Amino acid sequence: MAAALQLPSYLEQSPEVASRFERLRQRPVALEVSGLTKTFETTRGTVTALSEVSFSVHKREFMCVIGPSGCGKSTLARVLAGLEAPTSGDVRVYGQPVSGPGPDRGMVFQSYTLFPWQTVKQNVMFGPLMAGGSRNSAEAEARQWIELVGLTKFENAYPQQLSGGMKQRVAIARALANQPRVLFMDEPFGALDAQTRCQMQSHLLDIWKNVDITIVFITHDLDEAVFLSDRILVLDPHPGRVREMIEVPVPRPRHNDQLFEPSFMAVRKHIDNLIHPPGQEHHKENPVLRLVARDPDVV
Amino acid sequence: MRPLASLFKGWFLIRRDLSSSRRLFLTAVSFVLPLALWCLVSYVDWIWHPDIKLQLSSEREGNSTVFTAGDHISPGYYQEMVVATRAENTRLLASTPPPKSSKRANQKLLRQLAPVAISHDWLPYTEAQNDASIYHLWRDIATGTKIPTDPALTPENLDIVKQNWAQLAPLAADFSLASLPETPLLKLIPQGLPANPVYLPAPHEVWRSGWRDFKAVPPEGELSMTQRYQHSLRVILLGFFWACVVGVPIGILCGVFDFFSKLFEPFVDFFRYMPAPTFSTLLVAVLLAGDAPKIALVFIGTVFQMILVVSKTTRLLDPSLLEAAQTLGASPKQMLTRVVIPGILPNLYNDLRILLGWAWTWLVIAELIGVKSGLTEFIETQGRFRNFDRVFPVIILIGVTGFVTDQILSWLHGIIFPWTGRGNPIAQTFFRILFWPFRQISKLSDRAGTPT
Numbered sequence A: 001m002a003a004a005l006q007l008p009s010y011l012e013q014s015p016e017v018a019s020r021f022e023r024l025r026q027r028p029v030a031l032e033v034s035g036l037t038k039t040f041e042t043t044r045g046t047v048t049a050l051s052e053v054s055f056s057v058h059k060r061e062f063m064c065v066i067g068p069s070g071c072g073k074s075t076l077a078r079v080l081a082g083l084e085a086p087t088s089g090d091v092r093v094y095g096q097p098v099s100g101p102g103p104d105r106g107m108v109f110q111s112y113t114l115f116p117w118q119t120v121k122q123n124v125m126f127g128p129l130m131a132g133g134s135r136n137s138a139e140a141e142a143r144q145w146i147e148l149v150g151l152t153k154f155e156n157a158y159p160q161q162l163s164g165g166m167k168q169r170v171a172i173a174r175a176l177a178n179q180p181r182v183l184f185m186d187e188p189f190g191a192l193d194a195q196t197r198c199q200m201q202s203h204l205l206d207i208w209k210n211v212d213i214t215i216v217f218i219t220h221d222l223d224e225a226v227f228l229s230d231r232i233l234v235l236d237p238h239p240g241r242v243r244e245m246i247e248v249p250v251p252r253p254r255h256n257d258q259l260f261e262p263s264f265m266a267v268r269k270h271i272d273n274l275i276h277p278p279g280q281e282h283h284k285e286n287p288v289l290r291l292v293a294r295d296p297d298v299v
Numbered sequence B: 001m002r003p004l005a006s007l008f009k010g011w012f013l014i015r016r017d018l019s020s021s022r023r024l025f026l027t028a029v030s031f032v033l034p035l036a037l038w039c040l041v042s043y044v045d046w047i048w049h050p051d052i053k054l055q056l057s058s059e060r061e062g063n064s065t066v067f068t069a070g071d072h073i074s075p076g077y078y079q080e081m082v083v084a085t086r087a088e089n090t091r092l093l094a095s096t097p098p099p100k101s102s103k104r105a106n107q108k109l110l111r112q113l114a115p116v117a118i119s120h121d122w123l124p125y126t127e128a129q130n131d132a133s134i135y136h137l138w139r140d141i142a143t144g145t146k147i148p149t150d151p152a153l154t155p156e157n158l159d160i161v162k163q164n165w166a167q168l169a170p171l172a173a174d175f176s177l178a179s180l181p182e183t184p185l186l187k188l189i190p191q192g193l194p195a196n197p198v199y200l201p202a203p204h205e206v207w208r209s210g211w212r213d214f215k216a217v218p219p220e221g222e223l224s225m226t227q228r229y230q231h232s233l234r235v236i237l238l239g240f241f242w243a244c245v246v247g248v249p250i251g252i253l254c255g256v257f258d259f260f261s262k263l264f265e266p267f268v269d270f271f272r273y274m275p276a277p278t279f280s281t282l283l284v285a286v287l288l289a290g291d292a293p294k295i296a297l298v299f300i301g302t303v304f305q306m307i308l309v310v311s312k313t314t315r316l317l318d319p320s321l322l323e324a325a326q327t328l329g330a331s332p333k334q335m336l337t338r339v340v341i342p343g344i345l346p347n348l349y350n351d352l353r354i355l356l357g358w359a360w361t362w363l364v365i366a367e368l369i370g371v372k373s374g375l376t377e378f379i380e381t382q383g384r385f386r387n388f389d390r391v392f393p394v395i396i397l398i399g400v401t402g403f404v405t406d407q408i409l410s411w412l413h414g415i416i417f418p419w420t421g422r423g424n425p426i427a428q429t430f431f432r433i434l435f436w437p438f439r440q441i442s443k444l445s446d447r448a449g450t451p452t
Helices: A015-026 A071-079 A121-132 A135-149 A164-177 A192-211 A222-228 A256-260 A262-275 A287-291 B002-007 B018-045 B075-094 B103-119 B131-145 B155-168 B203-215 B223-254 B258-271 B276-287 B291-317 B319-329 B332-366 B375-383 B386-417 B425-434 B436-449
Strands: A031-041 A045-058 A062-066 A088-093 A104-110 A183-188 A214-218 A231-236 A241-247 B051-056 B190-197
Touching: A031 A071, A031 A214, A045 A071, A045 A088, A045 A214, A045 A231, A045 A241, A045 A256, A062 A071, A062 A222, A071 A104, A071 A183, A071 A214, A088 A121, A104 B319, A121 A164, A121 B332, A135 A164, A135 B425, A164 A192, A164 B332, A192 A222, A222 A262, A231 A287, A241 A262, A241 B276, B018 B203, B051 B075, B051 B103, B103 B131, B203 B386, B223 B258, B223 B291, B223 B332, B223 B375, B223 B386, B258 B291, B276 B291, B276 B332, B291 B332, B319 B332, B319 B375, B332 B375, B332 B386, B375 B386, B425 B436
Parallel strands: A062 A214, A062 A231, A104 A183, A183 A214
Antiparallel strands: A031 A045, A031 A088, A231 A241, B051 B190
8 A cells, every 4th residue: 555655756846836935935034044053051061952053934934843852943932032042143033133032023832821810802912012002902902813813702711711722822812912023833732632733723824814924833743834834944853953944845725635635745754754764763672562472463 | 228328438539529518517527526525525524534623712721732713633632621621610610619710811711702703703803802792792692692503502511601691690791801700700611523634624614704804894904805806916917017018029029030039038048047036135125115026026027938938939930921921022020010920919819828827926926025915915814823714715716816817818819819710709799799890990091091
């Protein structure tokens, strides 16, 4: 079966996909990362989390960052958001160097980080209020964003009354209410169950379609990365450095049926091979298994 | 059979909550059990009653040790007292002519009956030496106008009262030392009941004494119980208030800024090991007598712990909330006022609840320094006289005050912080209605402040 399935090369793009990438490349650069290195001083010496990472993201592009655990994905997101200073190299948003966290770069965390003492509406109002907006305008604005993520009925609920998926929607609305130019999402759906995660992915694409925003999305889920993004940045671990920047040949708009299309499977398989090189992990022999007699039906 | 068996099942499950009715039952039992134990050692004579507690005492010739009503003695010595007193009376009746006696000795003898009158509320406890009233008491008991019931007089003693009154009545209708007889009166035979050896008064005695003390109108210049209570509350609340004013901001600053943490906490950590009471003499010397040194002691006892506890609570705030606020454009000042403070409030509230409990300990010490005052002074004084039936109500009052305050504060927690999900829906509705006018006003002022 596996041998019978002939996948095309992941580099093969249909004319419309190719022309779309051509147009994307013409767009202004929203985020430019050049020579980014991040090291940490620990008791065991210096650990290099990121080494000479360079890439750029164009306006309204959806880019995913993927890599095995420990490759510095989260560190990258934190440096981009300005929560950590890079050891060397620089990050520019529309040409402006990043020196610290700021409202021009939104961030959605895996752990939701909603303010538990505020209702959904108050959470979404937070950014506009910090920017000095009046309570009334912030409230009106918050309502729109809450409607966009489909939580109007819950605008007066407290975060602890919501499910994980709803919480993450509030977090997205809260980040968007600030009208950032780039949105960083650090494994936002990592804590959700498979079903909810699937819904949230489609929902996120819907939002992206309707909002002027450039998204950098950190994930360790292959399907998620391929399904969501225009381009995928694959990182190598120890130290984290760019392995490959892949243009996803799957046409837009995306829908769940595409998961089984050859172009989807080709790019997915390619990334899988990059992250889990074949013949590395499957040869570990577990001595306990030998205690069990061979069963021809269980292979 | 089956429902009965299920009644005994499932009480001991590791880390499982009991049903609400069982919880309620156990909560009741946790109070009823000590109370029942207290009743047992107070009312059941054969459980742990090795002593005799005197209800009526007598002074014996040639015996310098004086026992008064309320004292505990051994049963053997009690028997000895009874026999010896009886013997003295018999000797007195047998001797002719009757021996001479001082009027002063007779006056003292009459006062023997005072404890009986006090326990019946016929005489205020401060009037144990009011001879005029005691004299009339002898008359009333002898004539049967007043019948003692708690403690009741033994027939033997009732007879002695009558015989003595028969001797007194012809001499004078009212008390005067001059008109007391020259011959000795008969002595009342000691009366007593088995008692536990720890001066633990029976519940009804504690209740009665407490009721009496709280209703009593104090003599000129002394404080009533209610005033003492108010005084104690004032000292603890003021001490605690100032501790909060100083401790909470410093604690939060220490929790937020490493600068303040390193600047204050090492010294605070050191200082809190110096027991607050050791500063009492210094405080009295500097702040003089009055409430100031007492409030200062509660303050010192509380504030250092508070700084450390609050800073720890502040550090426990999820740092990712601060990062989220930063990415939303909050300035450092906004992070402090809009994230740190609202974020730690529920835990801070609980910290303060626990610290308020500790403050009561400091209060008791504080009231003993300088000029003794408040409830503690009463406990001290009455404890010295072994009036433990009057001490216990005050101790219980302090316990009840602390417990009730804490329960109310705990109940309010769910209302003040509805987002912690511990809220009581009835209480929340109640407060929503209560605060409705304020919400409307704040909405109006918001609207007024917004240029359109």
